[in-house]
Amino acid sequence: MPAGKVSFAELMTQSFGFTFNHFRLFFHVVTVPWVLSLLIRVGGAVLMDETPLSGLIEKALDVLPTIMFMVAWMRIVLLGPNAPGTVPTLGWSARETAFLGHFLRIGGITFLLVAAFVLVVGDFHPSPFGGLPADPETARREAMAAPLGTGFAVSALLALRVSFGLAGTAVDVSFSPRLSWAYSRGSTWTIIGVLFLIFLGSGIATLLAMTFAQGLVLGLFGAATAADIVSWTVGIFLSYLGAALAATAQASIFRRLTGWRDGTPLPPP
Numbered sequence: 001m002p003a004g005k006v007s008f009a010e011l012m013t014q015s016f017g018f019t020f021n022h023f024r025l026f027f028h029v030v031t032v033p034w035v036l037s038l039l040i041r042v043g044g045a046v047l048m049d050e051t052p053l054s055g056l057i058e059k060a061l062d063v064l065p066t067i068m069f070m071v072a073w074m075r076i077v078l079l080g081p082n083a084p085g086t087v088p089t090l091g092w093s094a095r096e097t098a099f100l101g102h103f104l105r106i107g108g109i110t111f112l113l114v115a116a117f118v119l120v121v122g123d124f125h126p127s128p129f130g131g132l133p134a135d136p137e138t139a140r141r142e143a144m145a146a147p148l149g150t151g152f153a154v155s156a157l158l159a160l161r162v163s164f165g166l167a168g169t170a171v172d173v174s175f176s177p178r179l180s181w182a183y184s185r186g187s188t189w190t191i192i193g194v195l196f197l198i199f200l201g202s203g204i205a206t207l208l209a210m211t212f213a214q215g216l217v218l219g220l221f222g223a224a225t226a227a228d229i230v231s232w233t234v235g236i237f238l239s240y241l242g243a244a245l246a247a248t249a250q251a252s253i254f255r256r257l258t259g260w261r262d263g264t265p266l267p268p269p
Helices: 008-021 023-047 052-079 094-121 136-170 177-183 188-221 224-258
Strands: none
Touching (some): 008 023, 008 188, 008 224, 023 052, 023 224, 052 094, 052 224, 094 177, 136 177, 136 224, 188 224
């Protein structure tokens, strides 16, 4: 039967404990997606100018190797390290397609709001101390930034709450955001808090590591291109490590709230 609620401390302990206790397996699973994400980043830098649009295109393409990894890692958490089909290859199955569809239902609106902010608002610099903007164009951008930012924050919180349902799709359970909403009643802020802290901590660690790696290579060799590639390599690896922590938490939440057992129908929420 479903447990009804999840524990913040338990989820954090399980996420970090499982991931780092299986770090060698993580390195094995992440290799193909990691290389693909790096190729997307390098290819984007070579083929396209650094613009907001090119950044959005890279992020959209990078969803594909990320899904390959997330599906594999969630299956490891739920089915065990020796479960078949847990090492990503260059193939793409119906399982990844279903996961992508579920992912778009959860995060599609959030991505569109980010894209709108980047493409419509552009370089946005709020007026200091709440003063009046220097020109009408800046005023227009500030007026557009507020609703887009608010919409992004709300949609991101909603997406975090129901994102644990992705674990069901990873193990071939027919699941939807509506079911995730129903099963998560009573655990809303615990789920949001755990996933928000994991993603925030991962983002900060990735940024710091990339800055350090780039500065180190520049200082030692003075090669800007090499520094960029090393920085991207380190940053992408750490972002996947953060994805593993989040996927572990999501899979643990799914199992806890739904009472999932392999081969057994889910009880009603």
